[in-house]
Amino acid sequence: MFQIKDKIYWVGIKDWELRRFHGDEYSTHRGSTYNSYLIKDQKIALVDTVWTPFHMEYVEELDKKYGLKNIELIVIQHCEQDHAGSLAYLMDKIPNIPIYCTKKGSEMIRKHFHKDWNLIPVKTGDSVDLGEMKLIFIEAPMLHWPDTMMTYVQGANVLLSNDPFGQHFASPHFYNDQVDQGELYQEALKYYANIITPFNKLVKGKIKELKSLNLPIDIIAPSHGIIWRDNPMQIVEKYDQWASNYHEGSVVILYDTMWGATKRMALAIAKGLEEAGIPTRVLNIAKSDKMILSPRYLKPRV
Ligand SMILES: [Fe+2]
Numbered sequence: 001m002f003q004i005k006d007k008i009y010w011v012g013i014k015d016w017e018l019r020r021f022h023g024d025e026y027s028t029h030r031g032s033t034y035n036s037y038l039i040k041d042q043k044i045a046l047v048d049t050v051w052t053p054f055h056m057e058y059v060e061e062l063d064k065k066y067g068l069k070n071i072e073l074i075v076i077q078h079c080e081q082d083h084a085g086s087l088a089y090l091m092d093k094i095p096n097i098p099i100y101c102t103k104k105g106s107e108m109i110r111k112h113f114h115k116d117w118n119l120i121p122v123k124t125g126d127s128v129d130l131g132e133m134k135l136i137f138i139e140a141p142m143l144h145w146p147d148t149m150m151t152y153v154q155g156a157n158v159l160l161s162n163d164p165f166g167q168h169f170a171s172p173h174f175y176n177d178q179v180d181q182g183e184l185y186q187e188a189l190k191y192y193a194n195i196i197t198p199f200n201k202l203v204k205g206k207i208k209e210l211k212s213l214n215l216p217i218d219i220i221a222p223s224h225g226i227i228w229r230d231n232p233m234q235i236v237e238k239y240d241q242w243a244s245n246y247h248e249g250s251v252v253i254l255y256d257t258m259w260g261a262t263k264r265m266a267l268a269i270a271k272g273l274e275e276a277g278i279p280t281r282v283l284n285i286a287k288s289d290k291m292i293l294s295p296r297y298l299k300p301r302v
């Protein structure tokens, strides 16, 4: 439980020991966090929950600290289980409260949970008044699933961005200005490469749309990792750059091989590139992590 802004609390879980995400797909050497947020205005709203294995400690802590019966609405921005995994346990305790989600989200929640919950589909621009603050919803389909949306907290200038702008990075700190910038950007870029890259075109469009809304943004609070409060738009600019055919002037050759012949070809290509003065890395995909190995991050730190 940590106050990130007046009346807005981080109520998530820090998963220090996560080493693989999405099954075995993605290595997470710095763990991760499942960021859930509670907005305590005249009405109390809960935005997203946490991954299923943590459902009990998450819900019990919420109850102890805020009282589950005081929560008046839930927003599920994305129903993948790292964000909605505690929903069934939570809803068993407060079964009648409304759940705001996208139209796609309502279909997917029904298919995932098979429960007759009070789902309220919303679209971009729809809002809920909490008293002094207002939640304004912004659909973000495919960033990361068809159901994904973001929530802008008007009155606090906070954008709860769900998967976009996140990182798998557990830290004792909460904010981007408190952590090592190399580590932060390594994790943000790796996250982008593994989760967001297939949707580059949609990223460009969503950033354009976000900018056109002209929302004052003091904080971007994603659903994983560190919260952006120091120049929060820096990560938006980075996404814009990463979505635009991003490269750093080097080449990574990925290969797999049974008896070494393909490896010899890979090394021959690398040799040619190196002779042309192009920094090159050669990776056996059966042995290497699926991640971006940026030469920038391989330089020794001083
Ligand atoms: Fe996701």
Ligand SMILES: [Fe+2]
Binding pocket: 080, 082, 083, 163, 223, 224
């Ligand atoms: Fe996620």
